[in-house]
Amino acid sequence: MSYSEAIEAIYASIRNDNEDIDTHIAALKSAMAREGLKEATFETAKLAQPNRQGRKLMQAYFRKKGVAVGFS
Template sequence: MSELTVAEATDKIYESLQADNAEIDKHIATLKAAMARDGVKEAVFDSTRLPQNNRSGRKMMQAYFRQRGVTVKFAE
């Protein structure tokens, strides 16, 4: 299997979030590896694509990803 790009890994995370967080830790690890490969410091997500698009949901996502070594920002 080829390595995913940051955009592809981000799409996998959106899919996982829609599927009630199925395999989310695996997808976060894939995103972290893609970010390291590409020299990206922050993962940028579109908050409109999140299942919980409120402040609480975004903060929970940021905290969960931060615990796994990924800094999350949301696109305006």
């Protein structure tokens, strides 16, 4: 799975009440390692909670899983 496919899978998971989110985060982490990326970038408009609190919650959860998150 490529980096962009992993990001899209996470957006789909977020729209489906975080269904299989941990699996998608693991796929994203491995795709980032293959492509040499240090941070995953998400579009704020595509998030379920695009406000600051929602972004910080997402960053904290992904950090626990070993993925740095940024927003555009």
